[in-house]
Amino acid sequence: MSIFEQPIEWDEQLIQRYDLAGPRYTSYPTAPQFQESFSQSSLFRAIVRSNLAHRPLSLYFHIPFCESLCYYCGCNKIVTNNKSRSLPYIQRMIQELSLYADMFDPGKEVQQLHWGGGTPTFISNEEMSLLMNASRRLFTFADDKSGEFAIEIHPGRVSVNTMAHLRQLGFNRVSMGVQDFDERVQKAVNRFNTYEQVAGLTRGLREQRYQSVSMDLIYGLPLQSKQSLQETLQKVIDLEPDRLSLFNYAHMPHLFKSQKLIRDEDLPGPSEKLAMLHFAIETLQNAGYVYIGMDHFAKPDDDLVIAQREGKLQRNFQGYSTHGNCDLLAVGVSSISMIDNVYVQNARDLNSYQQKMDMGLLPIAKGFTLNQEDLLRRFVINRLICYCELSFHEIARAFDINPQQHFRDELQQLHPMITEGLIVIDNSGIKVLNKGRLLIRRVCMVFDEYLQKATNNVMPIRYSKII
Ligand SMILES: C[S@@+](CC[C@H](N)C(=O)[O-])C[C@H]1O[C@@H](n2cnc3c(N)ncnc32)[C@H](O)[C@@H]1O
């Protein structure tokens, strides 16, 4: 039985000892390393290399608008009831996309599409058609069978009719934020979606032949208890989503002002949070879900589990994803592209984004070009985070190095984790053991050159706790 199918081994003391703040490695290097001095010519060269390699594309659109403010939210969003704000924004996203379409090989296939937010269904059905038709005009899309075309939805804010419209436009996957069904918790975070709404919508999505339904839950929210989480989990399991994300509530009011509206005394304490996580993982595994890693669960026959088994999984800004062979082109405010050896991030605020577009410029604010050492470390972190193991032979072949020599200091640093039973290291490589799975970030952090170099090794306050 692979480590992913085994029930998680819970060692509370070990978890408490290793539970420091740390990055989630949705990219390496992580976004704080991106530089304003980044030269766009590096991006253009990366696109040329992407074309020469005939790598397919993954497209991401960031639609930041939301009709109401969920107090816990750490996403890049704009809360407004003014529906007229979306059209000018969509027009600029189309303009941005067309600038890129001129640079990419027209034969390049879009194998993945993701509309994220904010709340992408804030925009009208006509605006959805406008954006999707423009995307199809500018790029070549894979067919419904092989392509993954996903949208994030807020189940309290979307109708079955709109979902039917989106299905017609080609969407075949849905990710919905459920967070918690408990009314008291919902009130404390100003986020409302009833079980009936979620159940009705899920039924509708199945009838409309969406291929996959994923649900987001958060643990550690105000007024949440093990008991309330148990009830939410049971309801969610009854609805049989194909995938589940269980996020640790990242409470960082110094970064996200709306979190100040959450009363400290309502937040569950660290030991209560740990009990919730332990219980949730056990419950989901008992219900037949595979724990992919880092907050993500999926049914055993889901593409994500298959990709993990077949070595085709990748870590990206959505968490885990199949289609690891794609370059990612992301448009819209704050979005991050990953093309060949380059990351670029767009302006984070709407005004700067729109101004740049109006000047006919790419709205890039920051970027990063990975050197050979970064590429090697990205590979190592990806392998560990996706498969819980690293083969020295594989890295030696791919990067023409002697990994045991190259990572001598890192392997030394990992020694206490061997003693604690989190990992094993032998001549063939590193294996993360069952007990170490929840602490995988700690293993990855050892290979993060930028973190290691950070002054005094003090973790910047932008990172939340690991668990
Ligand atoms: C962009 S939102 C999802 C789409 C949609 N706006 C919604 O709320 O349903 C992505 C997910 O991030 C998670 N999230 C947002 N803020 C968070 C925080 N502070 N800590 C942990 N998870 C958070 C939520 O589970 C949310 O569903």
Ligand code: SF4
């Ligand atoms: S959780 Fe979703 S709906 Fe709520 S504010 Fe954040 S992005 Fe908007």
